[in-house]
Structures are given as C-alpha cells and as structure tokens.
Amino acid sequence: MMLRILSSEFLKIRKKLIWLLVAAGPIGVVALQAVNYGVRYDYLVAGKETAKLWSGLIGNVSMLALPALMVGLALVASMTAGIEHQMNAWKLTLALPVRKRQVFAGKFLLTALLLLISCTLLVPLTVALGLALGFDGPIPYGDLLTNAYYPYLAAMPFIALQAWLSVTMANQTLPLTIGIVGMIVSMFAGGRFPDWVPYKWPQLVNASHEPLYSVTAGVALGLVVFVAGMAEFVRKDVK
Amino acid sequence: MMRMFRSEWMKIRRSVVWLLVAVSPLIAALFGLFAAKKGGDFPWLEALSLMSVLHAMLFLPLLTGVYAAMICRYEHTGGGWKAMLAMPVSRTQVYVVKFVIVMLMLAATQLLLLIVLLLVGFARGFSDPIPWRELASSFLGGWIACLPLAALQLFVSVAFQSFAAPLAVNVVLTLPNMLVVNSAKVGPYYPWAQPMLAMIPRDHYGFGAFNLPLETLFGVVLGSFCVFFVAGWAYFARKAV
Amino acid sequence: MEMSANQELILETNELTKKLGGKPVVKAVNMQIRRGDIYGFLGPNGAGKTTTIRMLLGLAKPTAGSIRIFGKDIRKMRLAILRKVGSLVEYPSYYGHLTATENLEAVRRLLGVPKSRIDEVLSIVRLTKEAKRPVRGFSLGMKQRLGIATALLGDPELLVLDEPTNGLDPAGIQEIRELIKSLPQTSGVTILISSHLLSEVEQMATRVGIISKGELIYEDSIHRLREQAQGRVRLGVSNPESAWRLLLSHGYPVGWENGRLTVAKADDRTVASIVARLVKQDFEVYRVEEETASLESIFLQMTGTEGSL
Numbered sequence: 160m161m162l163r164i165l166s167s168e169f170l171k172i173r174k175k176l177i178w179l180l181v182a183a184g185p186i187g188v189v190a191l192q193a194v195n196y197g198v199r200y201d202y203l204v205a206g207k208e209t210a211k212l213w214s215g216l217i218g219n220v221s222m223l224a225l226p227a228l229m230v231g232l233a234l235v236a237s238m239t240a241g242i243e244h245q246m247n248a249w250k251l252t253l254a255l256p257v258r259k260r261q262v263f264a265g266k267f268l269l270t271a272l273l274l275l276i277s278c279t280l281l282v283p284l285t286v287a288l289g290l291a292l293g294f295d296g297p298i299p300y301g302d303l304l305t306n307a308y309y310p311y312l313a314a315m316p317f318i319a320l321q322a323w324l325s326v327t328m329a330n331q332t333l334p335l336t337i338g339i340v341g342m343i344v345s346m347f348a349g350g351r352f353p354d355w356v357p358y359k360w361p362q363l364v365n366a367s368h369e370p371l372y373s374v375t376a377g378v379a380l381g382l383v384v385f386v387a388g389m390a391e392f393v394r395k396d397v398k
Numbered sequence: 399m400m401r402m403f404r405s406e407w408m409k410i411r412r413s414v415v416w417l418l419v420a421v422s423p424l425i426a427a428l429f430g431l432f433a434a435k436k437g438g439d440f441p442w443l444e445a446l447s448l449m450s451v452l453h454a455m456l457f458l459p460l461l462t463g464v465y466a467a468m469i470c471r472y473e474h475t476g477g478g479w480k481a482m483l484a485m486p487v488s489r490t491q492v493y494v495v496k497f498v499i500v501m502l503m504l505a506a507t508q509l510l511l512l513i514v515l516l517l518v519g520f521a522r523g524f525s526d527p528i529p530w531r532e533l534a535s536s537f538l539g540g541w542i543a544c545l546p547l548a549a550l551q552l553f554v555s556v557a558f559q560s561f562a563a564p565l566a567v568n569v570v571l572t573l574p575n576m577l578v579v580n581s582a583k584v585g586p587y588y589p590w591a592q593p594m595l596a597m598i599p600r601d602h603y604g605f606g607a608f609n610l611p612l613e614t615l616f617g618v619v620l621g622s623f624c625v626f627f628v629a630g631w632a633y634f635a636r637k638a639v
Numbered sequence: 640m641e642m643s644a645n646q647e648l649i650l651e652t653n654e655l656t657k658k659l660g661g662k663p664v665v666k667a668v669n670m671q672i673r674r675g676d677i678y679g680f681l682g683p684n685g686a687g688k689t690t691t692i693r694m695l696l697g698l699a700k701p702t703a704g705s706i707r708i709f710g711k712d713i714r715k716m717r718l719a720i721l722r723k724v725g726s727l728v729e730y731p732s733y734y735g736h737l738t739a740t741e742n743l744e745a746v747r748r749l750l751g752v753p754k755s756r757i758d759e760v761l762s763i764v765r766l767t768k769e770a771k772r773p774v775r776g777f778s779l780g781m782k783q784r785l786g787i788a789t790a791l792l793g794d795p796e797l798l799v800l801d802e803p804t805n806g807l808d809p810a811g812i813q814e815i816r817e818l819i820k821s822l823p824q825t826s827g828v829t830i831l832i833s834s835h836l837l838s839e840v841e842q843m844a845t846r847v848g849i850i851s852k853g854e855l856i857y858e859d860s861i862h863r864l865r866e867q868a869q870g871r872v873r874l875g876v877s878n879p880e881s882a883w884r885l886l887l888s889h890g891y892p893v894g895w896e897n898g899r900l901t902v903a904k905a906d907d908r909t910v911a912s913i914v915a916r917l918v919k920q921d922f923e924v925y926r927v928e929e930e931t932a933s934l935e936s937i938f939l940q941m942t943g944t945e946g947s948l
Contacts, residue, residue, distance in 0.1 A: 257749050
C-alpha cells in the first residue's frame with residue numbers, strides 16, 4: 160500500500176516546480192562554489208596538495224549545502240503538502256480506502272525522498288567541479304558520500320517536523336517561517352549550543368568528535384517527531 | 399487608496415504577521431544579550447554589527463519574501479483576485495498598495511529591531527551617548543535596500559499560486575549572500591546583499607564588500623528596484639484572473 | 640414504514656451528533672438508506688448536511704452516536720467500508736496542473752483498480768474528449784463531472800454526492816441530473832445526494848431526508864412527501880352549513896371554513912360521490928376547486944426557512 164501511495168504522490172508532483180527546486184538546490188550550491196573558486200583560485204587552489212584540495216572543496220560545498228538543506232526541507236515539505244491544501248484535496252484522498260497514517264507517511268516519505276535526491280546530486284556535482292578545477296589524484300568518495308548523507312540523516316527531526324507542520328496547517332506562513340528561523344539558528348549553532356540541541360546535529364559537531372553520534376540522534380529524534388506528527392494527523396478532523 | 403489600505407489591514411490584522419515582525423528582533427535580542435561586550439570603543443556600533451549580521455544578511459531578505467507571499471495568499475485562495483479587481487479600483491492601485499504594505503511591515507521590523515537594540519544597550523549599561531546618526535542611517539538604509547527585494551518578491555508572489563514557490567526563489571537568491579558579502583567584486587552589485595551592506599556600520603567594521611561608496615549602493619538598489627517593480631507591475635496589469 | 644426483507648439497509652446512523660466548538664451542528668440524527676435508493680438529503684445551507692456527510696465518510700469524528708454502513712461500524716471498519724464508497728464532498732477536489740486522466744490515475748493508484756476503469760468512468764461522465772487537457776482550464780460543470788468520475792472509479796456500491804449541482808447553470812444541472820438518474824440502472828449503485836433545493840432532487844430521488852438546524856425532521860419516500868403536498872378540494876355550495884351536516888352524517892371527511900366545504904386528500908371518486916350526493920339533495924354546487932401546496936412550500940415550511948430571505 161505504501162508503494163501505491165508513493166506512486167500516486169509522485170504522479171501528483173509531475174510537472175511541478177518542486178523538481179526544479181530539488182535540482183536547483185545542489186546545482187546552486189556547487190555553482191556558487193565554482194564562482195568562489197574561480198574568483199579566488201590563487202588563494203584556494205594554487206600550490207596545495209591534492210588531498211587538501213579535495214577536502215577543502217568538500218568543506219566549502221558543505222558550508223553552503225547545510226543551510227540550503229535546512230531551508231530546502233521546509234520548502235519541499237510545504238510544496239508537497241501545498242498540493243493538497245491549494246485545491247482542498249485532503250478530503251478527496253482521505254475519503255478513499257487508505258489509512259490516514261499511511262497518507263501522512265506518504266507525504267513525509269515523498270519529502271524525504273526528494274531531499275535525498277538533492278543530497279545525492281551533490282556528489283557528482285562536487286566531483287565534476289573538482290575535476291574541472293584540475294584536481295587530480297584519488298577522488299575521496301568516502302568523504303563525499305559522508306558529507307552528502309550524514310547531515311541529511313542528522314536533519315531528520317526537521318524533515319519530520321516540517322512535514323508535520325505543513326500538512327497540519329493550511330496557512331503555510333508559520334511552517335515556512337519556522338523553517339527559515341531553523342536554518343539561521345542551525346548556522347550559528349555550531350560553536351555556541353550544547354551537544355543536545357538538535358539544530359547542531361546536521362553540522363556533525365560534538366564533543367566526542369564522532370559524526371555518527373549526531374546521525375544516530377538525528378534519526379532517532381526524527382522517528383519520534385514523525386510518530387508524534389502521525390498521531391496528531393490521525394486524530395484530526397479533515398477540513 | 400486609504401480605503402484599500404484599511405481593507406488590506408483587515409485581512410492581515412488577525413494573522414501571524416505580528417509573530418513574523420517580532421521573530422528576527424527577538425533572535426537578535428538573544429544574540430545581543432549574550433554576546434555583546436560592555437567594553438570597547440564603540441559599544442553601540444559593535445552591538446549593532448553583531449545583532450544585524452544575521453538580521454540583515456538572511457532574515458531581512460527572507461522575511462521580505464514571506465511578507466510578500468503572505469499578503470497575496472488571501473487573494474490566491476478563494477478567488478480573492480477576482481473579487482478585488484472587480485471593485486472600482488485600478489490594478490495599479492492594488493499593486494502599489496500591496497507593495498506599500500510589504501514595505502510597512504519591513505519598516506515595523508526595522509523599528510522593532512532598533513528598539514530591541516536600545517533595550518539591550520540599556521540592559522548592558524552602555525555608557526556612551528547613543529549614536530543616533532549612525533543608527534538612523536543603518537536602519538533606514540537597510541530598509542531602503544529592501545526595496546528591490548520587495549518588488550521582485552511581490553512579482554513572483556503574484557505570479558505563483560503556491561506559497562512556497564516565491565519563497566524558493568527568495569531563498570535561492572538570498573543564500574549566495576553568505577559568499578557574496580565577502581567579495582569586494584560581486585557584493586556591491588548583488589541586490590540581495592545590499593541590506594547587509596547598508597546596515598553594518600561602515601569604517602569600524604569594514605571588510606570585503608562593505609567599503610563602498612553610497613552612490614554604488616543606491617545606484618544598484620534603485621536601479622534594480624525600478625527594473626523589478628516595473629516588470630512586476632506590468633505583469634500584474636496584464637495578468638488574467 | 641414499508642420495510643421488507645429484500646430492502647437491506649446500506650447505511651444507518653444512530654443518534655449521530657457532532658459539536659463544533661461546543662455548538663451542536665448535527666443533533667441525534669437517525670438516518671436510513673436502503674439498497675437501490677436514490678436518497679435526497681435536503682436542508683438549507685448550514686443545516687448540517689456537509690458535516691453529516693463528512694462523518695459518514697470518516698473525515699470527521701462524531702461527538703456521539705454511531706454510523707453503520709454495509710452493516711459495519713465506520714469507526715472499526717473504515718477502510719473496508721470506504722473501499723465500496725465513492726464520494727464527492729462540497730466542491731470537487733482536483734489537481735489543476737494535471738489532466739483529467741492523470742487526476743484519475745492519482746486516485747486509481749490508491750484504489751488499485753485496473754487502468755481500463757479510467758476510460759470507463761470518463762465515458763460515463765462524457766469527458767473522454769477532454770481527457771488530455773489540464774483540469775485547470777475546465778468549466779465548473781466539467782470539474783463537477785470529473786469529481787463524479789473520481790467517485791465512480793472504485794465501482795462503489797454507495798455513492799455519496801454532496802451538492803453536486805452547486806454553482807452550475809440550468810443546463811449543467813440538467814446534465815448532472817440525467818447522469819445521476821442513469822447510474823442505478825447502469826451500475827446498481829445506491830446514491831446519497833444532498834442539496835438545498837428540493838426541486839433539484841425531487842425528479843430523481845426515491846427517498847428524502849430533510850435536515851434543519853442539525854435535526855433530521857423528515858425521512859420517508861418521495862411518494863409520501865408528494866401525498867402531503869397533495870391539495871384539498873374546496874366546494875362552493877348553497878346553504879353550506881346543512882350541506883356540511885349532511886355530508887358528515889354520511890361519513891365523508893369534510894371540513895367547513897369561511898363558508899366553503901373542504902375535503903382533505905380527496906381522490907377523484909370521493910369528490911364525484913360528494914357532488915352526486917349534494918346534487919341529489921337539491922343543493923346547488925357552484926364550484927369545485929383544488930388547492931395545492933407545492934413540494935417546495937412544504938419543504939420550506941418544514942425547514943422554517945420560508946420568507947427568511
């Protein structure tokens with residue numbers, strides 16, 4: 160049943176701007192770094208060893224990708240839920256023989272999958288930029304994948320939260336404002352907040368220097384928020 | 399015209415607009431209270447720089463988008479455009495009123511931030527006299543620098559039915575600020591960086607793109623404002639509702 | 640109540656109640672729909688029709704009372720019930736950027752019915768030619784028909800249509816009406832159709848329920864409602880008082896008001912024999928006239944909305 164719901168969800172976003180956003184996010188991030196490297200080539204590239212070049216590039220891409228992910232998840236969640244809000248289509252879907260739980264899970268999964276696509280695109284795009292800049296030597300695929308997926312997993316509480324808020328509120332002003340505030344808070348959370356603050360997790364910074372702690376915490380809390388959102392959605396009357 | 403303002407006011411009065419206006423000043427207040435130093439040669443201007451970095455680099459441009467999307471939301475849901483344009487008002491009036499409302503909300507945000515800054519200053523016991531001239535030019539400058547952003551966001555908000563779509567445009571154009579403001583070459587010509595360039599006190603904290611003559615700044619601001627506003631207005635005048 | 644074994648109850652509510660913000664909008668409604676009915680659910684705007692229908696579809700939860708559809712409790716067997724129910728609530732919901740076919744496909748994927756069903760329902764509502772156009776550009780009538788097509792997609796046993804003719808022009812109303820009338824014959828479906836106008840459903844409904852201020856104040860066959868609407872016959876005669884006595888003494892149900900004799904619910908035979916009797920006794924009969932109340936005025940009287948505008 161979940162597969163059927165997802166296939167229906169993907170059909171509904173056909174020809175929608177969401178796809179443009181999903182692609183524009185990673186492309187924009189890498190393109191900006193391309194300009195950055197182009198303008199400051201001498202400072203960033205000249206005379207450095209290959210490994211440093213790659214790790215520098217990955218770090219620079221992550222620096223922009225994190226806020227893009229944090230605000231992008233709010234936008235994508237709002238757009239996927241907006242399809243139903245705009246045309247008052249919740250009553251259509253929920254009067255069909257599907258569980259409300261599954262409808263909620265469908266919206267969450269759609270949002271999460273679209274963001275996963277965005278994060279995945281970062282990898283080939285970063286590699287392409289590195290090669291275009293003339294970096295040679297072994298491409299550090301491990302680091303590339305880690306930097307694409309760990310922050311994504313650690314941001315899971317926010318994906319679940321935004322999916323919940325966007326689905327539950329017809330007016331998207333509040334969910335999107337919360338998303339924007341979240342992005343800005345997370346950007347400045349790194350050095351200032353204690354480790355337990357979720358806004359810090361996507362940066363994978365913690366006292367034990369173990370990124371997997373942030374990832375685990377993110378996935379766990381993400382699950383909790385998801386279940387809470389689902390419980391609320393199931394109980395609510397449909398407008 | 400006055401009546402249209404009142405009708406717009408009715409529409410937003412009961413919404414979350416107050417929360418939006420307060421959000422950035424409140425976060426800036428937290429920053430100011432915890433991070434502002436008491437000492438230093440220019441405590442007021444240092445506090446201003448600290449509090450307005452976040453505000454002017456990201457919040458202000460992004461909020462401009464939220465405000466614009468919000469005042470078009472009522473018209474997009476429930477066929478409000480039709481009802482509004484069927485009244486004896488010209489489209490130009492409608493568009494101008496909407497634009498002015500966005501700018502008023504931005505003014506309210508700026509004013510609230512200024513009040514918060516003063517409160518933080520008193521709370522931390524700054525002994526220097528308040529540098530009114532610098533503060534006024536910073537807050538007013540930041541507000542004026544939002545003109546082109548508000549014009550473009552109103553354009554896309556009128557064009558897209560979805561609430562998130564104009565904001566996506568907004569985010570895509572605002573995020574580069576993080577890189578652009580460090581660049582003396584690109585920064586001065588990038589409209590979305592202008593609020594930051596206008597708000598950060600000059601001379602004391604000048605680096606990267608911040609040292610630039612007012613003429614460039616306002617040339618870029620007013621130039622891009624004219625382009626965006628005319629484009630949006632022309633689109634709206636022809637839009638089928 | 641003419642209830643026989645073959646008239647199985649498809650839908651039944653028991654003391655169904657919904658409060659919104661403390662105010663009861665649906666009060667203790669007991670509703671019964673039988674297999675094959677076209678049930679007209681009538682009431683003025685704001686009487687609680689849509690709220691009731693939302694509860695029937697499991698979109699809103701009752702504050703009190705219960706709903707049984709196909710003999711199953713909606714709270715416990717929602718999915719099993721909805722699998723055999725098609726619905727159109729208030730105005731049609733659709734995804735404007737998708738074509739009619741794609742809209743139906745989005746629902747079809749959830750229902751898991753064969754793809755061929757899309758063409759079938761499109762042809763039932765006569766949208767085959769417009770199937771490849773984005774729904775955004777459809778007229779209201781076409782959107783309404785697409786909504787009905789969506790409701791029919793799962794080959795339902797019960798079709799719930801909330802104000803399907805709302806906002807349509809007379810031609811559009813006629814079209815939807817013909818479409819709905821043709822359904823029970825073609826697909827054997829039971830239909831619940833709501834409206835705020837009796838005239839809109841009277842030509843197709845077999846039974847009606849009338850709801851007013853949240854209460855179901857009438858539920859019976861359309862036939863019975865027509866009987867109520869049937870007028871009485873008034874007779875103008877010479878010496879009416881003695882004529883009245885005479886007729887009463889012969890057991891005719893006559894009344895006397897304003898110098899006229901009145902006979903309620905008189906069939907042709909009764910009228911004929913009354914006239915014959917009077918003439919035989921040398922009364923002069925000046926006029927025999929029928930006084931009719933329209934269905935609509937009875938409806939308005941019942942719902943207390945007469946003259947409310």
